Amino acid sequence: MTHVKEIARLLLGEDPSDIGRIYDRLLWAGASVGRSGVATQAIASVDTALWDVRARRAGLPLAKLLGAYRDSVRTYNTSGGYLQAPIDEVKEKAWRSLQDGIGGIKIKVGQPDLKEDLRRLAAVREHLGDDVPPASSSPTCPAWAASRPISRSRRWPTTRTCRWRRTS
Template sequence: MSRESMKITGYRTLTTVHRWGRPIGDVNGHVAGTTEVPIVILETDEGLEGIGLGSHRDLDRLFPALLGEDPRATTALYDRMLAFVFKSGHSGATFGGIGALDMALWDLKAKAAGEPLWRLLGARDRYIPGYASGLEIAVADEDLAQLYSGWVERGFTAVKIKGGRDLASDRRRLEIAADLFRANTTSPALMFDANESWNRKQAVRHISALEETLDLTWVEEPLRRWDAAGLAAVSQAVRASVATGENLTGLDQYRSLFDSGAVDVVQTGSVWGVTHFLRVAVLAHGHDLPMSAVSYNTNPLAHAAAAIPNNLCIEVQDLGSPVGITVDQEIADGGIVLGDAPGSGVVIDEAAIRQAKGANGWTDPVGPHFRPERAGLRLVPEQV
């Protein structure tokens, strides 16, 4: 197969579902347990195809930046997509479309080279340490042991709990999680995620109260994603690190956080793509800050995480894959072990996917997963 003049000729989309087997969500709401998984497939004149996951938004506006181009020019094509929408802005939903296409480009580049993406990106080790994160806020206390048993059996020593409204419940659930993961270590790493639900003083009070009895590794998104001064103040007031960044859509949005000392653990969302992750990682490395990718179906940033010098750990939200998707990786030894399949290792069964039933979406504007009107405006912890 010639590699001299490969060209992108088209794309197609599919939507499958992920069946979690439990309700999933955070303090802003939860969904019943089945979510949609958009898939983007880039086609080339040589028959090679690249797979991206995460969003179908604005693909028609973005694809002209790729049509007829060699997909191996990954970073140049990423910038070309940004340039095509610079007048109307790249952030928000449009950035999700860029991310899905970017994943597909990197998948194509590695497949063309006949190598797994982690090796193409320069990684030495196929293993990435991880932490358990079951999005478990709607799972009852008595069911947490069953939920997290798979992660414990696979050697995980770190776990993240969702919360932010009920202090007593948050403390209790963190203690339950700590007890479960002590099967693998005497001192499990405990993370706590408030999903932007507090104001500055609420965050300090709530975290400080938890820290009276718990050693938190980090608190995630205690304030709104853009509040650099507030996040810096929280970081200075509590022992735990502040982790944030998963909802920032572009390198430019991190500048004020770095300049203000507002982030201790730098995060990116998997759905924003490989190039975004790599660029944020370089910026973070220049500030001596660790990176931690926020997970998505099939853990698409795991290959990139293996290749950066400042990777701390990656979130692992589930132990299975969406309907019709298999991925060449093993969740073991407290993290992800990547395989040798060329590209990102994602293989799709289009026939099975076409039979997949629809599902509740995270982004439905009428909920159930949306920020409450009184978020950040509560005088006392709320009992739920």
């Protein structure tokens, strides 16, 4: 929130129709704090709001303005599926997300023991049922070489445990 407050003053007097120019200006204004993490999140919140303004002015839902050809898309939630979270917490948060209307669940994998990842994936799948497609992603930290999650994922029983996975 702090970075949003820092860049907000740059928006005063700007034409909200100039989304690209405003984006570039905000990107360069935050260059000293980096181009990831909170800086990107702060700019994304402003960028999303500007696109929403454009859609409202056009009298369209934002998705239609951006060229959507579907009326809906399935969403997923990662919240609660982190490596350090106990499996009972992961299952509870996943169930709560489904009750809130989220269509899928993504949990992190990358435990030191592959069997633990498989056990966690299977536990979430069993808890949620076969109609909910759990997904997984591996950490992007430098300690994980690109080959490790890929070689591990080839051994996962995809058809039963995990509908899709991300390895980057």
